[in-house]
Amino acid sequence: ILDDPDLKDIDPTVLKHCHAAAAMCILEAGKQKADIPAISTCLEDCKLDKERIEQFCTEYQHRGLVTVVSSSIGRSPLHVTDVSWRLEYQIKNNQLHKTYQPSYLVTLNVENSASGSHPDVSFSCTMEQLQDLVGKLKDAAKSLERATQM
Amino acid sequence: MLLVLSAEHRAHLGCLPPAGGAAVGELGRLALEQLRRGAAPRACESAARKLNISVDIIQHGVEGLVYLLTESSKLMISEVDFQDSINVLGFSDELNKSLLQLYLDNRKEIRSILGELAPRLPSYHSLEWRLDVQLASRSLRQQIKPAVTMKLHLNQNEDQTAQVLQTDPATLLHLIQQLEQALGEMKMNHCRRIVRNMK
Numbered sequence: 001i002l003d004d005p006d007l008k009d010i011d012p013t014v015l016k017h018c019h020a021a022a023a024m025c026i027l028e029a030g031k032q033k034a035d036i037p038a039i040s041t042c043l044e045d046c047k048l049d050k051e052r053i054e055q056f057c058t059e060y061q062h063r064g065l066v067t068v069v070s071s072s073i074g075r076s077p078l079h080v081t082d083v084s085w086r087l088e089y090q091i092k093n094n095q096l097h098k099t100y101q102p103s104y105l106v107t108l109n110v111e112n113s114a115s116g117s118h119p120d121v122s123f124s125c126t127m128e129q130l131q132d133l134v135g136k137l138k139d140a141a142k143s144l145e146r147a148t149q150m
Numbered sequence: 151m152l153l154v155l156s157a158e159h160r161a162h163l164g165c166l167p168p169a170g171g172a173a174v175g176e177l178g179r180l181a182l183e184q185l186r187r188g189a190a191p192r193a194c195e196s197a198a199r200k201l202n203i204s205v206d207i208i209q210h211g212v213e214g215l216v217y218l219l220t221e222s223s224k225l226m227i228s229e230v231d232f233q234d235s236i237n238v239l240g241f242s243d244e245l246n247k248s249l250l251q252l253y254l255d256n257r258k259e260i261r262s263i264l265g266e267l268a269p270r271l272p273s274y275h276s277l278e279w280r281l282d283v284q285l286a287s288r289s290l291r292q293q294i295k296p297a298v299t300m301k302l303h304l305n306q307n308e309d310q311t312a313q314v315l316q317t318d319p320a321t322l323l324h325l326i327q328q329l330e331q332a333l334g335e336m337k338m339n340h341c342r343r344i345v346r347n348m349k
Binding site: 027030031032033067070071073074076077078079080081082083085087089091093095096097098099100102104105106108110121122123124125127129130131132133134136137138139140141143144147148 | 224225226261264265267268269270271272273274276277279281287288289290291292293295296297298299300302304313314315316317318319321322323324325326328329330332333335336341344345348349
């Protein structure tokens with residue numbers, strides 16, 4: 001906004017204050033999920049005229065993206081975004097030949113929103129163990145479904 | 151597949167014939183204990199006294215047997231190959247038979263001990279899960295954000311670690327679909343053919 005030609009006649013400090021105030025207003029109103037009448041009342045108390053209040057409220061209606069950003073701020077445990085797997089058949093290793101064991105290598109791709117790092121979790125498992133894991137995940141999904149029907 | 155025994159190895163095992171049948175049994179027992187629990191010098195000393203042979207010879211004999219048994223079990227050599235391999239030592243038929251019996255009786259156990267030495271990744275132990283709904287946060291009130299929180303228990307070299315992870319419903323369904331595909335692969339013809347032919 002400091003480079004905007006329409007605003008070049010206004011003192012930059014005042015401009016920054018206005019910008020910050022407007023942004024805070026939108027964020028707070030969005031956070032509390034305030035509706036238009038509530039905002040209008042608040043702005044009236046701040047001695048804004050009707051026309052400005054209407055303009056502000058029209059702009060406020062377009063805050064969809066702001067809500068999305070607000071909802072994603074915050075700490076949470078490592079978030080799983082994807083899974084990769086590999087099926088292998090072990091034939092021998094340097095300690096033991098003729099092992100003939102199938103096994104799965106599963107990697108859970110994890111995103112840490114706080115640090116932006118990707119500390120993936122990898123582990124190996126047998127077919128039975130993978131069946132156990134999938135069974136438990138399916139239980140979780142079923143209970144999610146039941147919860148949404150309540 | 152034949153086992154190739156080095157000169158040193160043959161010298162170590164060379165102590166067996168003069169020692170006699172009972173000694174072979176004793177040395178065999180010591181060899182297996184060494185595989186299970188590690189070297190036991192005291193046991194070797196007491197065996198040396200009992201059999202009236204020097205401790206050094208006993209120890210070499212035990213080490214020779216340990217090597218013979220581990221190599222044979224590692225390669226999973228057949229009875230015939232084992233017999234042919236030890237024939238070069240020029241032992242009596244009775245001694246050969248005892249050694250063969252020692253091998254056959256214990257190779258399964260030895261293989262499972264050797265199996266524990268292989269490199270290992272963390273392996274799956276179990277999974278606990280919990281359904282959560284986020285209702286509000288510092289930056290946004292009045293939310294309804296469902297999430298599944300999971301605790302993944304893994305085994306790494308005899309330590310158990312637990313990792314707390316979270317995922318959303320859409321990703322959960324995706325995970326289930328991907329892992330079910332993984333399980334399905336084992337039943338495909340390609341995998342079945344390989345497992346059947348590589349035995």
